[in-house]
Amino acid sequence: MGSSETPNLLSATEAIRQIQAGRLTAVELLRTCLAQIERLEPTLKAWAHLEPMIALERAHSIDRSIQEGKTVGPLTGIPVGVKDIFNTTDMPTSMGSPLWTGFTPGNDARVVFYLRQAGAVIPGKTVTAEFAVHTPGPTVNPHHPGHMPGTSSSGSAAAVASFMVPLAIGSQTAGSTIRPASYCGVYGFKPSFGLIPRTGSLKTTDSLDTVGFFARTVEDLGLLLEVLRVHGTDYPISHALLTDATRQKPFHRPWRVALVKGPKWEGAEGYAKEALLRYASKLAAQEGVMVEEVELPPGFDQAHHVHSLVYDKALSYYFKEEFKKETLVSSILKAMIVHGQQIPLSDYHAALQRQRELAQALDDWFKDRVDILLTLSTGGEALKGLDSVDRPDSCLIWTLCGVPTIHLPVFVGPLGLPFGAQVAARRYNDHDLLRFVHFLRQNGLVPDAPYPVPALALQEEASQPKALREVVQ
Numbered sequence: 001m002g003s004s005e006t007p008n009l010l011s012a013t014e015a016i017r018q019i020q021a022g023r024l025t026a027v028e029l030l031r032t033c034l035a036q037i038e039r040l041e042p043t044l045k046a047w048a049h050l051e052p053m054i055a056l057e058r059a060h061s062i063d064r065s066i067q068e069g070k071t072v073g074p075l076t077g078i079p080v081g082v083k084d085i086f087n088t089t090d091m092p093t094s095m096g097s098p099l100w101t102g103f104t105p106g107n108d109a110r111v112v113f114y115l116r117q118a119g120a121v122i123p124g125k126t127v128t129a130e131f132a133v134h135t136p137g138p139t140v141n142p143h144h145p146g147h148m149p150g151t152s153s154s155g156s157a158a159a160v161a162s163f164m165v166p167l168a169i170g171s172q173t174a175g176s177t178i179r180p181a182s183y184c185g186v187y188g189f190k191p192s193f194g195l196i197p198r199t200g201s202l203k204t205t206d207s208l209d210t211v212g213f214f215a216r217t218v219e220d221l222g223l224l225l226e227v228l229r230v231h232g233t234d235y236p237i238s239h240a241l242l243t244d245a246t247r248q249k250p251f252h253r254p255w256r257v258a259l260v261k262g263p264k265w266e267g268a269e270g271y272a273k274e275a276l277l278r279y280a281s282k283l284a285a286q287e288g289v290m291v292e293e294v295e296l297p298p299g300f301d302q303a304h305h306v307h308s309l310v311y312d313k314a315l316s317y318y319f320k321e322e323f324k325k326e327t328l329v330s331s332i333l334k335a336m337i338v339h340g341q342q343i344p345l346s347d348y349h350a351a352l353q354r355q356r357e358l359a360q361a362l363d364d365w366f367k368d369r370v371d372i373l374l375t376l377s378t379g380g381e382a383l384k385g386l387d388s389v390d391r392p393d394s395c396l397i398w399t400l401c402g403v404p405t406i407h408l409p410v411f412v413g414p415l416g417l418p419f420g421a422q423v424a425a426r427r428y429n430d431h432d433l434l435r436f437v438h439f440l441r442q443n444g445l446v447p448d449a450p451y452p453v454p455a456l457a458l459q460e461e462a463s464q465p466k467a468l469r470e471v472v473q
Contacts, residue, residue: 008032011217012078012166012224019066019077026059026066026077030121033079037123037164043145045138046159048084049091050124055079058121073119074227081159081168083152084125085132085202086112095202096128096137096152099322099329109200111169111211111228118227123165127155131319132171132202135330136386142184143417147382148390150180153212157184160214161450167224169213173205173311175378175395177212178422181407183382185418186214186450189221192427193402195238196228205314207355208307208399216450218441221406222434229430241428248432249371255436257283258294258370263301264392269380275411276376276421279445283374286443294370297361303397306358309343309351310400316340359401359427366403366426372436373398377422381413395422404430406437408446 007015007029018024034052041047062077082088085095086109094100108116115122127137129152139154141147142162149158153170157180160168170177172190181188189212196211203209211228215221233239241247249255259280265273284291316337322329323337366373379391398405405424413419425433440446 006032008036008163008166010166011220012075012215013217013219015078015166016074016076026062026121027056029077030055030059030079030123033163033165034123036162037159040142040162040164044140044142044158044162044164046081046126046155046162046164048094048096048125048127048137048155051091052123054090055121055123062119062121073117074223075115075118075120075167078120078167079123079165080115080120081124081126081156081165082112082115082122083132083156083168083170084128085171086125086169087200088112088122088125091122091125093125096130096132096135097322099325105200107200110197112200114228115169120167120227126153126159126168126170128152128170129154129176130330130333131322132173132176132204133315133336134332138386140386141382141417144382144415147384147415147417148183148386148388149382150176150183151390152176153214154180154184157181157186157188157214160184160216161186167213167215167220169211169224169228171201172210172212172395172399173208174307174399175393177210177214178377178395178405178407179390179393181214181409182377182419182422183417185409185420186216186407187218187221187409188212188214188407189225190399190405191225191229191430192238192404193399195230195404195428195430197230203318205311207310207352208314210399210402217448218434218437218446221437225430225434238428242431247426247429249429249435255289255439256369256371257289257291258373259291260294260296260373260375260394262296262375262394263303263397264379264394265376267379267392268376269391269413271414272376272378272380272411272419276374279410279421280374283440283445286445288439291374297365299358299361300397302354303358303400304392306351306354307396307400308339309347310355312336312340313343313348313351314340316343355400362401362403363427366429371425371432373403373424375422375424377407377420381415381417381419398422398424401427403427404433406433408437408440409450410446 156168
């Protein structure tokens with residue numbers, strides 16, 4: 001997808017090929033991304049802060065390096081949105097809160113450093129919910145501005161879905177990567193807990209916070225994972241497990257896929273349940289796949305309660321100073337902090353122990369009988385109203401257990417809005433999970449390109465370039 005007039009429509013992988021081949025420059029790519037931002041941002045509101053001049057200077061520098069024959073990095077000239085919970089040296093980090101408006105940390109988060117080292121261009125910081133929790137920011141759904149875009153990483157998901165940037169990073173403590181990916185119609189990847197460093201980013205819950213990211217193609221997911229994850233023997237746990245061939249699925253054996261309805265299935269819309277079951281049937285018809293409806297091990301009906309105990313107690317600790325300024329803290333966060341303050345330390349420690357037990361139970365379950373878990377990402381398409389109370393889903397279970405999950409943008413609801421399924425794998429089997437999603441793409445079970453250019457882009461259709469209108473049609 002894309003053309004010489006609209007390189008912002010290209011995937012990151014294709015744009016890199018064209019830049020390296022001399023058919024596209026980093027400046028040309030960035031300018032079309034900035035033009036898309038200028039066109040759509042007044043309505044979409046995906047960005048908390050923009051620095052186009054700094055980004056252009058960076059893009060010019062990358063182009064000069066390429067002309068001089070220097071190695072730039074695996075993300076050569078690619079614009080990447082950064083959720084406004086990650087520190088940046090050249091932009092403020094406000095974390096979606098008026099308490100921190102204009103705060104400049106003076107350093108880069110580790111993942112931002114990795115992005116810059118890889119040759120990425122960062123045009124700005126994307127909108128987050130207040131402290132990456134529940135109170136939404138101003139971002140709207142790019143497919144229909146009257147509907148919610150998802151939870152706290154909504155700015156990043158909307159920016160990728162609307163072709164403002166090819167890639168963006170976010171985070172997930174419950175469902176804040178998978179859910180906005182579902183509602184905005186793009187791929188979302190929450191890797192294994194601990195695989196991507198959190199240094200220099202907002203901390204809400206030590207045992208849950210996970211860096212995630214968004215892309216429009218399967219290839220781009222793998223590209224960004226390799227840039228952001230830790231590498232080498234200095235990280236002995238992840239290195240040992242990622243390189244342990246006995247953990248990975250043997251190439252000669254069929255994929256063992258577990259269709260899991262799981263806790264909160266009853267909260268999903270009927271059309272969403274039917275879509276997942278049809279998808280599982282299509283998958284089962286493929287050669288090299290065995291699909292079986294399977295129940296989770298006993299105890300997972302407690303997962304949401306355990307998550308609430310861990311999450312709310314941690315919030316009450318990390319935000320005790322902000323809580324004192326009650327007029328500047330949302331009612332949602334305030335209620336969670338009040339709840340957390342009422343949780344005895346003994347209950348919190350018991351919940352942490354229960355989290356470890358559930359994680360081990362899920363790991364054993366994967367080890368004994370399952371390569372891939374398949375379930376819904378959300379209970380349906382996006383609800384109307386930015387402050388709507390979302391349907392319950394299973395996203396936080398996979399976060400609680402630290403396993404990698406990928407959202408697949410494969411369904412469309414009755415209002416024409418996207419949603420989808422998610423697949424999960426054993427912790428640190430992230431490469432297996434990516435390999436399975438590549439298998440799905442090769443068999444036509446996931447899209448090569450995202451849900452069509454958002455309806456939001458049609459508002460000024462008459463003034464848009466012809467190439468963009470053709471993509472929409």
